[in-house]
Amino acid sequence: MRLTGVSRESGWTGLSVSTTLTNAGTRPGLRLPGRVMLTAGPEDVPVRHVRLGLVAQAEPEDPGAPRRLVQYHQVPVAGRFVVPAGRRRAIDFAVPLPWETPVTIFGGVPLLSLRTGLRTEVSVDPDLDQGAMVPVFVHPLPTQLHILAALDTLGFTMRQAGLVHGRLPGVEQVLPLHQRLGFWVGPLYAGPITELELIFVANSAGLEVLLWMDRRLSLAGITHQSISRFRIWHLGDDQRDWVAIVDGWLREAINRHAAAAAHAHWSANITESAHVSRRPDHPVAPGYGLGGTAGGGGIGGGGGDGT
Numbered sequence: 001m002r003l004t005g006v007s008r009e010s011g012w013t014g015l016s017v018s019t020t021l022t023n024a025g026t027r028p029g030l031r032l033p034g035r036v037m038l039t040a041g042p043e044d045v046p047v048r049h050v051r052l053g054l055v056a057q058a059e060p061e062d063p064g065a066p067r068r069l070v071q072y073h074q075v076p077v078a079g080r081f082v083v084p085a086g087r088r089r090a091i092d093f094a095v096p097l098p099w100e101t102p103v104t105i106f107g108g109v110p111l112l113s114l115r116t117g118l119r120t121e122v123s124v125d126p127d128l129d130q131g132a133m134v135p136v137f138v139h140p141l142p143t144q145l146h147i148l149a150a151l152d153t154l155g156f157t158m159r160q161a162g163l164v165h166g167r168l169p170g171v172e173q174v175l176p177l178h179q180r181l182g183f184w185v186g187p188l189y190a191g192p193i194t195e196l197e198l199i200f201v202a203n204s205a206g207l208e209v210l211l212w213m214d215r216r217l218s219l220a221g222i223t224h225q226s227i228s229r230f231r232i233w234h235l236g237d238d239q240r241d242w243v244a245i246v247d248g249w250l251r252e253a254i255n256r257h258a259a260a261a262a263h264a265h266w267s268a269n270i271t272e273s274a275h276v277s278r279r280p281d282h283p284v285a286p287g288y289g290l291g292g293t294a295g296g297g298g299i300g301g302g303g304g305d306g307t
Contacts, residue, residue: 014041015083019052019120025137028101028202031094032136036120038091040083048123050078052095055133056102056116058163058177070165071119072175073098099202102163102179103140106148110137111161114179142237143207144200148181150246155186156196171201171208171229180212192254206233211253228253 021034036050053074057067077093095118104114117133140148160182167173181198197212209230230249 014043015039015045015047015122015124017120017122019118019134021118021134021136024135025105025139026097027139028097028099028103028141029204031096032118033094034092034118034134036077036091036093038083038089038122040085040087040089043085045083045085046125047078047081047083048125049076049080049121050091050123051076051121052093053119053121054095054097054101054116054136055119056114056163056177058165061164061166068165070163070177072177073101074121097138098174099204100173100175100178101138102177103144103200104136104138106140106145111158114161114163141202141207141234143232143234144202146237146240146242147198147200147207147209147246150242151183151186151198153243154247154250155188156183157186158182159184168199168201168210171210173201189250189254204234206231209249211249213253226253226256228256 016039018037018039019034020037021032023033026032036052038045038047038050051074053071055069055071058070058072059065059067075093075095077095078091081089083089102114102116104111104116116136116138118136119133139145158181161179162182163177163179165177167176168178178199178201183196183198185193185196193213195214197214199210199212201208201210209232211228211230213226213228228249232245
């Protein structure tokens, strides 16, 4: 699939900018190939540089502030050159995507309201022209997809997805924003928690998974929150029992969450594995945007180190 973004003529220069992606579907850690085409008007156009940036709508750390467009990754693709009058200049590129690039699509289905675009920035003396954005569809890494499918199998339903412009405390991040996925809690885990937020922080070796849990004690808004962190490698992702791993993470996180609020009547430990005590008789139908269930022979248990 080829997608193109075309800007209007850039002021007095008469320069037009067209950006085409060879394939707009990609994944964190891969390269995004395409071409920028610059077309000059009746005069020569001196260009200082051409840069490509990934852009998305993100919420600020202040919950009362409105969402805004954030450019979270930028790559230079050309330096100084001149586009002769009436001529065109093509610039081929292959932009490397950061491992932390937010995911926007699962199983071919867009993830709620999340959108990411590739913006072309052309610097022409004395103006700066930011061409039209081309949509980019970021699919999950295999480890991310396995975890999301496991949550679906365990009864969790995605209810919201968003980007937050800010860094997570104590977590090594490259990008200035992170993605949060909110879920309605599966029936087997309801009671100790009422809300679950999932955060992925990936790198080339593995995935850090943050489970942000909340329990609202009353309509007045009294809450208890806790965060648990787990790590797992990309290598061997197809040989693990992901439902058992995610269930182990959930049980450990819920027990820590409950222990931190032991004064409450709901703070009982989870003593059984949902994967064992409620094995489905038939394959579970895929949920929103997920292509089937996870599972199979392999490693069970926690599958990571919780902190």
